[in-house]
Amino acid sequence: MSFDFTTQSIHAGYDPLANGDAASVPIYSSAAFTMESAERGDALAAGEAKGFSYSRVANPTVDVLEKRIAALEGGDNAVAVASGMAAVSFSLLCAAEGGGRIISPTNLYGASVDAMETFFPQFGVHTDFVKDINDLAEVESKIGPDTRAIFCESVANPSTEITDIAALADLAHRHGVALIVDNTVPTPYLFRPIEFGADVVVHSTTKGITGHGNAIGGVVVDGGHFDWTNGRFPQFTRTELVVSDERNGVWRSFADMFGAEAYIRRVRIKYLRTFGAVASPFNAYLSLVGLETLGPRVGREVATATAVAKYLQTNPHVKAVNYSGIGTTGQDDLVAKYYPKGVGTILSFLMDGDESNVRRILDGAKLFSYVPNIGDARSLIVDPARITHREVPRAYREAAGVTDNLIRLSIGLEEPADLIADLEQAIGGAY
DSSP states (O other), rough: OOOOHHHHHTTTTGGGGGTTTSSSOOOOOSSBOOOOOOHOOOOOHTTTTTSSSBBTTTTHHHHHHHHHHHHHHHHHHHEEEEHHHHHHHHHHHHHHHTTTTOOOOSSHHHHHHIIIIIGGGGTTTTTESSSSSTHHHHHHOOOTEEEEEEEEEEEEETTTTTTHHHHHHHHHTEEEEEEEEETTTTTTHHHHHGTTTSSSSEEEHHHHHHTSSOOEEEEEESSSSOOOOOOSSSGGGBGGGEEEEEGGGGGGGGHHHHHGHHHHIIIIIIIIHOOOOOHHHHHHHHHHHHTTTTHHHHHHHHHHHHHHHHHHHHOOEEEEEEEEGGTTTTTTHHHHOOTTTOOEEEEEEOOOOOHHHHHHHHHSSSEEEEOOOOOOSSSSEEOOTTTTTTSSHHHHHHHHTTTTTTEEEEOOSSOOHHHHHHHHHHHHHHH
């Protein structure tokens, strides 16, 4: 049977009969698991048998989260990790390791830009940045023999600009390049990139998926349809000891061993197991609890975000509002195509005056918490240029509109009129 999204968010990936008939997913707080026999232990270590042996590689609670998010994203398989940045880093390095290049816009979350600009090059992985990810000619001009992946956010943070995923996927696939999409802002409730051609989807599950600001986590979801053996990705076709049987002289590559699952298995076996950014069972449990209310929760938050954005357009001290859901980015065609249920719960706005006015607004807000997070049930306020995008080079920040006078909101579940009143008094008091 095929089930509705909301039904899957409650039930997908879990079998009570295999878990002591527990109606709610148990927290398996165990570092390791009995392998039952020497023969089964050998098969587990070789990746030839499914099961659990050590929680740095896989854990039953985390496994349910992985299966549930893969189902909600329409993916084939998933690996949960300790944070959203671990998901971004693992997904990109797994595709580009060994001297590959990535193409990316600069209007991304600050830590993603910093990783690609200053850190990944230390590992031989370089990024070619473009000004506009929807300018296909500009993107195509950056594709070279070493290009492995195009990376983007489905909805950019904090501009809420929308990426034309289907067009970008067509371009990437014509050149044998993978498309990796950070879908954190809309969540799979509002948008599923794999349905429009994306190959890999990543999330900071800390945000809308968990939804209550109480658990850090991330996930990498593989669509299962990209050909990682097309010649651009030698890491998947060279033989490796970790998936081979040295004693019997049987040598395999990840592609030999796992076929279409080569990419996501490499994320787990090489990146999760080696670098160790492991999702804790307790955090996975909190994310599963959050997922159960994802649809109704995000639906209400989107409606409130729309009301708040429309109010801000009427405030005389607000110079501009960035929320593609009300047409401020000039992308109504893409909104209609990809986001019939809304574009997400964040928005940003530009204030007149100077940075001192912004600081008085931040300090004057009563309901909005001054927090560097998004997707919380509480409404949050922050100054991106000073906090979330501080490490982004000035030229990139300013090109994305992230100036000292920009404020970002993440809308929660409070009554819309109360949030608007709080902004009204905070802005009024700042001038």
